[in-house]
Structure formats: structure tokens, C-alpha cells
Amino acid sequence: MTRPLALITGASSGIGAAYARLLAPDADFVLVARRADRLHDLADELRRAGSAAETLPADLATREGIAKVTDRLSAGDVPLLISNAGVGGYAPLIDVDPARIDDLLTLNAEAHVQLVRAALPGMLAADDGTIVTVASLLAFSAGQTGPRPPRRTLYAAAKAATVAFTRTLGHELADTGIRTQVVCPGPVATEFHQGVGQTVPASMTAEDVARASLTGLRLGETICVPGLEDQSAALDALLAAESAVLSGGRRSDLASRYRQPLPK
Template sequence: MSRTLALITGASSGIGAAYARLLADDHDVVLVARRADRLSALADELRAAGATAEVLPADLGTSEGLGAVTDRLAVGDVRLLISNAGAGGYAPLADVGPDEITRLLALNATAPIQLVRAALPGMLAAGDGTIVTVASLLAFSAGQANPRMPSRTLYAAAKAATVAFTRTLAHELADTGIRTQVVCPGLVATEFNGGAAHDVPTAMAAEGVARASLAGLRLGETVCVPGLEDRTAALDALVAAETALLSGGNRPTPATRYTRPPTGRPQGAAG
């Protein structure tokens, strides 16, 4: 039986390592992360289970690291891309330096798109492929003012972009035989953000996230929310809200609230 080749980023621990272990029975793998020693240890474990495991140390937050991985994808033999690498960078925007903004957006938003772009020609030529990108439930948190949530302006923006990218790409690739999925877990008990979720009772295990994602692929889910029981109702409501915004806002004249005569001083006006 032929084995599918999967490339997994962020594979040295957590969700990425969980994907690798679950796939090892019938996939060969290219393992990508910054920590070469951990990648090598995982590769040895997977080889013992019968998989071919290639190690590719790279920091996707740098142009050199991203280039190394896109070059590997350009070979055209990868049929499953799991883009899992990311960083939180939780802080108020005013506290984040310009160089750090560039790095965080490169890692959390730009790199996954570049990886998909590099993998697509080989998948399209084969008429077969699967693209999985790990985002976060915080992608849907922009309207939430809950003070217990982290300062997340950059992170939420990047993950929201990833959700929009995957959902739109799914329509673009609908007739090609290539599947796409974005995974939006809540708290996960991993090393992410310094392991802050390890002692949180509602945190999911990394293996649970990976198992839900792979099961979601079999179910044809473009958006996988591992902990969400009534997924259909929630996503139907999301699509309905988007449709209302698009159809209601696409008009040749401003809404009436913008054309009424002013009744007082504009909000935020100086005295």
C-alpha cells in the first residue's frame, strides 16, 4: 500500500507532534520546527513505527526558514500539508515593537499562505491533496471585551485572516480534488504561551485536537472547531450574519442614520 507524504510544521511538540504520531501508520512525514533535537527524537519514534521521517529544522518567522520549507514543498510530492507553527505574542499593540509585529504576522498569517501556495502546484498536478491550517477560537473573538481574555490584537487578526483564507480557498478549489480545513481549538494543554493552559480544566489535549481535525476531514468539514458540539448551527449563524452584512451594506446610498440632520455634537468631539 502506498503511503501519503505529509509535511507538518510546528511538529516538535504539542498539536504538531500529535498529528505526526496519529498519521504514522499510513503516512510518511516531513517534520518542520525550530528545535532540531526534538524533531530528531520524534523522527526516531516514528521510524520505529514504520514511517519514513524527514527532519527539516526551520524558523518560519524568518525569510530563510520559510524559504527552506517552500523549497521542499515545491518538489511536489507532499499530499498533506499541516500548517501548525505559530506564536501567541499576547500583548497590547503599543507594547509590541515593529520588528516583532513583522515576525509575528509572518509566522501566524503570512507563512501559512506561502506554504499553501508552494504546495498547490504539486497537488493540482496530481488532482489530490489536503491542506490543514491550525488557527484558534480567538479568530472569532474581536467583538469580545472579556477582560479575562489575553491582549490579542495581532494574534486574533492573524488567525481571523487564516480562517477567511481557508474558507475562501475552499470555494476556489472546490472542483480540484483538494480539500482544505482550518482548525480552531480553544485552550489546549501544550507548551504554547509558556504552557499557560496546562492547569486549566477546560483545556483540550493536543491529541484530541489532532484527532478531531482528522475526523473532521473525513466528515468534509472546512471549519473544524474541536470542542463545539453543535457546529452546524453555529456556522450557519455565522454565514447568515455575513450574508446580512454583504447584502444589506451593498447599496448605492449611505444608510439613513448617516443622512439625518445632526442633533448634537459628534461623539468624541473636542469641547
């Protein structure tokens, strides 16, 4: 029996590697990351476990790296895409080097869209497939102030875009055999937080995040928040708040607070 092929980005360590190890009994792999040496080490480990493993070194913060992976996905033989690669880049916006802004947004937001778009034709032709994007709990943090959340303007914006993208895509694909899920972990014990900005204390293992995601897929979850106990109630409240803003904002007349005379 042919084993499904899973393409995993950010596979050289952390959550990406954890997905690969958990899926190894049942899947073969295309492993994507910047660090070729680590990819080869993981591929050798997976082969010893009985999986076929192809390595594809690529930097998804660059257009060239994205093109390498979208070219591979265009073959149409990947029914499981786990778009996990990302970087923290936590810092106040004023402290972010303008030269890094494009790289940060490309990796944390655009790469997900480009890879999913490349994978979709093959999945739609087969009427079967699974798309997982890895975002962050900080996607929901824009209204939070105080010392606890890290300085995160660009990061939170990119991850919120990934959440919105994956949720909306799920509605577009509702009548197909393709499943979608966006994963929103809190702090995780990985190398992820190295780089610009502050270090965030870790609380959950990468394996726990990957396990929650794969279990959530079996449960039919389109949003997976690994540490959230009463997820259904919280997401129902989020949907109700979104609906209230949308329905209330569709009025053709101004809200009463905007009807006062303009200041002179």
C-alpha cells in the same frame, strides 16, 4: 503500496507532534520546526513505528525559514500539508515590541499562505491533496470584551486572516480533488503560550485537537472547532450573519443614519 507524505509544521511538540503520531500508521513525514533536536527525537520515534521521516529545521517567522519549506514543497510530492506552526504573543498592542510585529504576523499568518501556495501546483497536477491550517478560536473573538479573553490584538488579527484565507481557498478549490480545513481550537495543554503576554489556562489535549481535525476531514468539515458540540448550527448562524452584512452593505445609497448634516 506507497504511503502518502505529510509535511507538518510546528512538529516538534504539541499539536504538530500529535498529528504525526496519529498519522504514523498510514503516512511518511517531512517534519518542520525550529528545534532540530526535538525534530530528530520525533523522527526516530516515528521510524520505530514504521514511518519514513525527514527533518527540516526552519524558523517560519523568517523569510529564510519559509523559503526552506516552500522549496521542499515545490517538489510536488506532498499530498498532505498541515500548517500548524504558530506563537501566542498575547499582549496589548502597546506592549508589543515593534521589532517583533513582523515576526508575529509572518509566523501566524503569512507562513500559512506561502506554504499552501507552494504546495498547490503539485496537488493540482495530481488532482488530489489535503490542506490543513491551524488557527484559533480567538479568530472569532474580535467583538468580545471583558477579562476572559487574553489581550490579543495581533494574534486575533492573524488567526482571523488564516480562517478567512482557508475558507475562501476552499471555495476556489471546490471543483478539484483538494480538501481544505481550518482548525480553531480553544486553549490547549501545550508549550504554545510561553512568551509574550499572559498564560492561558489549558483545557484540551493536543491529541484531542489533532484527532478532531482528522475525524473532521473524514466528515467533510472545512472548519473544525474541536470543543464546539453543535458546530453546524453555529457555523450556519455565522454564515447567515456574514451574508446579511454583505448583502445589506452592497446598497448604492447611504444608510439613513449617515444622512444627517455633518457637525460643525
